[in-house]
Amino acid sequence: MKAAVFFDRDGVLNEDIGYLYETxxxxxxxxxxxxxxxxxxxxxxxxxVTNQSGVARGLYKEADIRALHIWMTEDLAKVGAHIDAFEYCPHHPKASVELYRTSCxxxxxxxxxxxxxxxxxPVDPARSFLIGDKFTDIEAANGAGIRGYLFEGPNLQHFVNSHLSTG
Structure with a gap:
C-alpha cells in the first residue's frame, strides 16, 4: 500500500479559465x-480527478480532455514528473448533451x-490526501475516506511540501 496525492486540475494544477481543453x-x-x-x-x-462538465454542455469532446492530459503528461516529463492516472467526469445533471445528462x-x-x-x-487511504480549490473537492475526499486540503495559492509546490511531511 502506498500513499497518494489526488490533485483537482483546474485551479490547482492550472489556472482556472473556465472550460479549458486547449493546450x-x-x-x-x-x-x-x-x-x-x-x-x-x-x-x-x-x-x-477533475469535473469536466464542458463535455456535457457540448463545449468540447472527451477526446479533447484526453489530448490535454497527454500534453500535460509530456510537459510534466520535461521536469521529471508524472501523473499515475487521470480521471474525469464528463457528466452534469442539467447537460445539454443528452448522453451526459445524469446525476452520477x-x-x-x-x-x-x-x-x-x-x-x-494499492492506495493507503490513511496516508493519502486530495488537494482542491473548492469545498466540493474536500467533500469528495472525505467521502472517499481521505483528507482534503483547500489550496488557495499562490504556490502549489510550497503547499504540497507542507503537507507531504504530515501527509
Missing part, C-alpha cells in the same frame, strides 16, 4: 510541475473518481 490556453499554477515531482520523489502516487457518482462532490482510482491502485 494554447493552458497555464500551470506557479510551482505545479515541481509539486507533482515532489509527490513522485516522496514515493507517493500522483493522481488527477463520479461528479464531485461525490467520491466516485477517487474510489475508482483506489480500486485500481
Amino acid at each position: 494554447a490556453k493552458f497555464s500551470w499554477i506557479p510551482g505545479a510541475r515541481e509539486a507533482v515531482k515532489a509527490v513522485n520523489d516522496a514515493g507517493y502516487f500522483a493522481f488527477v 457518482t463520479c461528479r464531485k462532490p461525490e467520491s466516485g473518481m477517487i474510489t475508482k482510482i483506489m480500486s485500481r491502485f
Whole structure:
C-alpha cells in the first residue's frame, strides 16, 4: 500500500479559465510541475480527478480532455514528473448533451473518481490526501475516506511540501 496525492486540475494544477481543453490556453499554477515531482520523489502516487462538465454542455469532446492530459503528461516529463492516472467526469445533471445528462457518482462532490482510482491502485487511504480549490473537492475526499486540503495559492509546490511531511 502506498500513499497518494489526488490533485483537482483546474485551479490547482492550472489556472482556472473556465472550460479549458486547449493546450494554447493552458497555464500551470506557479510551482505545479515541481509539486507533482515532489509527490513522485516522496514515493507517493500522483493522481488527477477533475469535473469536466464542458463535455456535457457540448463545449468540447472527451477526446479533447484526453489530448490535454497527454500534453500535460509530456510537459510534466520535461521536469521529471508524472501523473499515475487521470480521471474525469464528463457528466452534469442539467447537460445539454443528452448522453451526459445524469446525476452520477463520479461528479464531485461525490467520491466516485477517487474510489475508482483506489480500486485500481494499492492506495493507503490513511496516508493519502486530495488537494482542491473548492469545498466540493474536500467533500469528495472525505467521502472517499481521505483528507482534503483547500489550496488557495499562490504556490502549489510550497503547499504540497507542507503537507507531504504530515501527509
